[in-house]
Amino acid sequence: MTETPSPEDEGRQTGSEPGLIDRAVSNLRDIWRGIAGSDTSRREPGALSDVDIKRIREQVLACLDAKGGEASARARAAALGHEYLGLNDEGQQDFLGLLADEFGPMEEEIAGAAERYLTAASENSKYLAEEELREALESPRVRLLTQFNALPEGVKFLVDMRARLLEFAAADPRFFGFLADLKDILRRWFDIGFLELRQITWEAPANLLEKLIAYEAVHAISSWDDLKNRLASDRRCFAYFHPGMPDEPLIFVEVALTNGMADNVGVLLDTGAPAVDPDQADTAIFYSISNAQAGLHGISFGGFLIKRVVDVLVQEVPSLKTFATLSPVPGFKRWVGQQDPETLFTAAETKALFNGNPPGPGLVKLLSSGDWLESLDDAAAKPAFQRILARYLVHGKRESGAALDSVANFHLSNGARLERINWKADLSGKGLRQSAGMMVNYLYKRDSIEANHEAYSESGKVVAGSSVRSLAKKS
């Protein structure tokens, strides 16, 4: 089965917004300072000394030993977590390195159990060997990590630790096993069944709303007025929350109620535009979906979110007939850069757009400049670029058969249909540079979601609307 991919903000994990995690962690730091009270938290050493490492190793062992009872062990884990939060980047890397190197699965015991499994003479001894295998595979650090959960904000602590590990692991494979352990914990805790869908309105607490501003990853929120406009009477915003971190959205979606399928995000974001009467709206446009927790990368709720929100809206706004996104195409520019410019345009297009001189590698530079739109003839540019985009979306595939474009892959694997390509749909700098100002409507038709998903996940088939199909054929 295809794992459901991440939604539209995939850029977020790549470290483009490092401040985000740091800030969240520093909130935690404030809280934890209160717990243990030791002054060590104020000092922020660099790399840990051997003495520090030794001391931390002993503390970890004391947590795992639990001589004084599980409650005491959890108190010790609190002190350790407190120490971790007081470290700077280098110190945290050393701390996590210790757990990566010394508290992973016990190889000898795995080997012993594996042998007993292979040579088991009876069903019963096989069952026992299986249990031993299972036990040996659970790293000691898994117990330690779980102990952090009893603490205030413990879940957020682990999520942020994983965000940190993801950074370190990008450069150092010794963190892989640790990452896998932590993902295994988190994917069970963050099972969709535990998550709560909540609507976010202008009546929500300010400390929650400011997180939307910080976490919005598709169309940046520029001010509280901008935010208020996205929560107006013709808008809806929904997020998933985990009971263990009730003030932290995990993923959120912004929806506009419109008449007809919106083709321009600038209009939606214009704080001066008049509100649509919700009772008259026939379409719900999902115009922004953002993952909020870097530490939950790869643990996906996006598909559930859209479907649940559709269910909720069907109830609340009976006049709605159409559910669709207005989505960016984040991978377009990169893909264009990898194509032979000569093959992208027809001779007629080359003539109309570039005076007959194929643009060459300069094309990407042109797109990147952001102001290319003015330099090209619109009547000629529109059909040419729409056709090229359709080709990219319909035929651009990874080896696995998935769509090249991450946002396309997200919606197609959720069962959406690639419905329409919109010209001059996002004229912000980012929009111009990323996808020549074009955006895409993915259509969620409730009765074909399952079949679309199946077609896409089994054979990579991109279900597209007739206009897109016709554009793609011309390529």
Added chain:
Amino acid sequence: MTETPSPEDEGRQTGSEPGLIDRAVSNLRDIWRGIAGSDTSRREPGALSDVDIKRIREQVLACLDAKGGEASARARAAALGHEYLGLNDEGQQDFLGLLADEFGPMEEEIAGAAERYLTAASENSKYLAEEELREALESPRVRLLTQFNALPEGVKFLVDMRARLLEFAAADPRFFGFLADLKDILRRWFDIGFLELRQITWEAPANLLEKLIAYEAVHAISSWDDLKNRLASDRRCFAYFHPGMPDEPLIFVEVALTNGMADNVGVLLDTGAPAVDPDQADTAIFYSISNAQAGLHGISFGGFLIKRVVDVLVQEVPSLKTFATLSPVPGFKRWVGQQDPETLFTAAETKALFNGNPPGPGLVKLLSSGDWLESLDDAAAKPAFQRILARYLVHGKRESGAALDSVANFHLSNGARLERINWKADLSGKGLRQSAGMMVNYLYKRDSIEANHEAYSESGKVVAGSSVRSLAKKS
């Protein structure tokens, strides 16, 4: 490390109150009927026919396959869960048998990965083999079980399914692996860090309070007046809850605020007795602790509960100096029956109590009759029985070194001290029959809990107060 044992109501899991689970399940049945709406739920067949088994097998496979996406798979799991709830005992056993037999870990894949692990030539191939092992050990049914979680009351559904499995497994070892899988899911979900401690007062919802009446396992609650008395101004009641089943207590404790350490539970339960002024109380008596969910047997929160409640009470009632239990001795009678009656009593006692004729096997019968108290001389009986009980509690050990008595084992491993043996402390029929009307105070002193726990868990040492030590020495 010693696993923290269950609290005082251990009798509950043995099936002595089967009605409890059935009722809880039938609540769920009502709810689920609404979900799927099919009429099949009304029919309650006996054992499943081959046709039924075949159909269910296919449904399970469809859930695991998830062709139409994870959201669709969860919808299918709902229908399956619905069908399960519509079955009678025999049908449910067949249903669970199918999962036990056909959806366990994949042996060939485990074997393959085990071999690759043992023969791995590099760190990297070893790591990959380890991941494969881990994956192969996760039974397909684990995914199915997790899917139930997305449903309303899904957590309760799994807890109740485990209660059912525990019943079946008592007679049939083929359910062992399935039980282990389910315990593994539940122990992660029910990590203490996710649980919420809530105080329960007379202001609590009636549908919650009636569950206390149903689940109380130590001193049965006879009426709403009895319950109200246990929630009066000089009482406190606390319970742990899981966010996934917010109306279901997991474990709860009843506390009385008293002057001096209470030695008689009848006084505490007397609805006519005047209330103590909480501001004047110096002692908190934990007089009843009950596990409420049979399906969470072996996943223990009792130790955390008492310590957390002590923390809360220290804050709320600053006059409190002493924290102790008033506990039953459920294993006493059985143990007495296993002793040679001649060795239990001294000659002088035998003379005073039995006219010089050792009671022989009739002793247990005498205790069981419940009205033995009247037939024995009180002045002679009191020291004799207190001494015998002290011997049982201090020296009665299992092979593992743990105390024979389950309640003693629970409190000792939580770090409590065996403080005092109380004569004529529970003159209810149950109290007389179970422990000759005697009860025990276990003392929780905050600054020695950790040391006590360590002494007990490492060497089985029973830390006891001087009066108990002196009684035990005479034996």
Added chain:
Amino acid sequence: MTETPSPEDEGRQTGSEPGLIDRAVSNLRDIWRGIAGSDTSRREPGALSDVDIKRIREQVLACLDAKGGEASARARAAALGHEYLGLNDEGQQDFLGLLADEFGPMEEEIAGAAERYLTAASENSKYLAEEELREALESPRVRLLTQFNALPEGVKFLVDMRARLLEFAAADPRFFGFLADLKDILRRWFDIGFLELRQITWEAPANLLEKLIAYEAVHAISSWDDLKNRLASDRRCFAYFHPGMPDEPLIFVEVALTNGMADNVGVLLDTGAPAVDPDQADTAIFYSISNAQAGLHGISFGGFLIKRVVDVLVQEVPSLKTFATLSPVPGFKRWVGQQDPETLFTAAETKALFNGNPPGPGLVKLLSSGDWLESLDDAAAKPAFQRILARYLVHGKRESGAALDSVANFHLSNGARLERINWKADLSGKGLRQSAGMMVNYLYKRDSIEANHEAYSESGKVVAGSSVRSLAKKS
């Protein structure tokens, strides 16, 4: 305009349940003890001594003077309220007597302002005189009573004080002015616009539910099981609450969802009867309405309650077509006793029922005995008594033109239609004695409520269904 009368439990105010108010007050006593802490509250003197009266008079004056500021005055009022709650009946009567006698409107000032009003030479001096009149008419005690409101449970304090005054005023007219002052305060505070309609379910707090048991005035609630049945899935219960006393229902109504218009309250109250599927129900039967606060006598919410509940149910249970009551006829027996027995029955009836001997004054005795039903021939009794009841309800009028029967008057002035008379509808002792076991359905048809109300309030016209009209004609 006709003042909306009280609902079905009018017997309540007559002192038939004195324990009710006492208990509520004693709750307040517990609370207030905490406020002032003085030990005087423990002593419960009889009539107040002159010294006490003098002291209280000075305290009242200090509250009214407010030298130290309004906040201090309210603190003094708290101490005074505390003292009042510590008094026994006789003491409270003296206390209230002091306020009745010495802190009423200031006659001289009223007279002065009245003269100035009558002789005012200009619009402006007339306006000023009007203001002076208004001020002079506001008794000093009104300010004192208002000061109690700043205290915890202050609203409930005044409501209970009025209940007490109503008792005293029944025997002593000097309390009339005081009563009027207090009613004036309460009718403004308890304006319908401030009241909150809440549904009460089995999930409600037990301390609220036990008040339903205490306050139910039509069909007594015999146990928690009885109560649970009245909150089952085919039942609804709604109450009005005031934000100043959020745990105290003001008035509540119990509703059964049924198929067809219920004609027997015993069936509704049978805890063993199966629940109706709410989605299949076509009728909502209001089978009990109780005022809960004696101190709010004459401040009526009953008419709003029924209409609001109808609005809520129309939304929640779309299958409902009919909204009707199943109501007692509390005044029937008394009225029968006032009629000439000879005129009640026709000759044929007299023959069939009494062997030709008109029953004479013994009729009321017979009805009062409660077991009369067995002694009469059912086939003959049914049409005769139904006819007599119809005559009572349709033609029995007070001088004001209102219906004699208080429950009839309540529903008719709310715009209901007298729809049906039900034979053997309440075979409880109370039902047999009060109305020969008969009950009445009053029908609330949304589109004729206004017209019915108008017809009744203007000309006393009783709008009745055809069967009742036809019965009434025969009389």
Added chain:
Amino acid sequence: MTETPSPEDEGRQTGSEPGLIDRAVSNLRDIWRGIAGSDTSRREPGALSDVDIKRIREQVLACLDAKGGEASARARAAALGHEYLGLNDEGQQDFLGLLADEFGPMEEEIAGAAERYLTAASENSKYLAEEELREALESPRVRLLTQFNALPEGVKFLVDMRARLLEFAAADPRFFGFLADLKDILRRWFDIGFLELRQITWEAPANLLEKLIAYEAVHAISSWDDLKNRLASDRRCFAYFHPGMPDEPLIFVEVALTNGMADNVGVLLDTGAPAVDPDQADTAIFYSISNAQAGLHGISFGGFLIKRVVDVLVQEVPSLKTFATLSPVPGFKRWVGQQDPETLFTAAETKALFNGNPPGPGLVKLLSSGDWLESLDDAAAKPAFQRILARYLVHGKRESGAALDSVANFHLSNGARLERINWKADLSGKGLRQSAGMMVNYLYKRDSIEANHEAYSESGKVVAGSSVRSLAKKS
């Protein structure tokens, strides 16, 4: 008794922020549009035509007549309120004029009752006449106004209507009686006992927080960052709320926790300044108090607010020893303008500050310019202006004996002490212009509040600290 005056923002009622009320009303407009649905609300006529007036008169009469029952009358009142909200200023004035002219107290009936009162021959007939007087004095429009309360946002509707009436009454005395009626309703509804004190934090709903921004009347809140700083860990904000308008603060106070008594508001408002550790703070500074509802002018809660907040802070922050304000002196400049400049300064001061030339009427101009501070010698200006301010505050009195300065009057009548005059304490343009940049600390000492209040309210005595007394003496 002195009526407790308004707090520090008295300028608000003068119409200096007309937009405020308009905006609030337009929120209501949105809501009411939903109620009645009629399109008439969209049209915004000017003055009402005779036809409109006639129609509205009939609607009012229909509400008062209540033929169809009280519930129907309230529905009619809703439609009428809806119509009112749809009118523009001129139309609303006509609407309210109709109520002012035609629905006031009934003069003939008052006169009749007054005569009966004066000529009453018995206690009883006097009592009856008194009741008649009371009834006649209650204007018909009072019933209409009360009917609006049953509507959503009905309380806010009346509060806003009174704000509007206050505007109209400033120019037209025919609204006086109407204003008095409405004040009488509101002062009962807004009795302090019904108000809820709530702490407002950064976790509060954004729609509430934006009202703080709008309503702050002392030191304008310039941005959400400014607001967040006022809700930081070393700040507290409290407001009173009425249950009938739960999203609308009535009055709110902003408090800073500081070390020592703050003497400069600029420091407190600096978003870049580091936060004080609340556990180390010894002083709570009330640096802003704002009335939020123009329509509640003259119904005062300010005195209660400060005292209650002191009580709460004493509990929450035990380290606090001092409670004081840092307050503006809004009337200083005006008073200076009314003094003979020659008498204000000593010869030495005149020399040092003005080169020996008394400033003449130019002094006010100088102060008003706002940049005077730079043009005067600081060493000379400070003692001179402090002395003059002390004279103003200690000796400046109205005829009634109350302090001339409204803020001084507010705090003094609450029992505060005029503790200290701070030089260069508010260097904002407003601060410089209003009070030469000076601010005042009023000290709230819990054990002298009552005595201070008494001294001030009885004899106008201004209790001042020694430094202020010494400054005032020099004048």
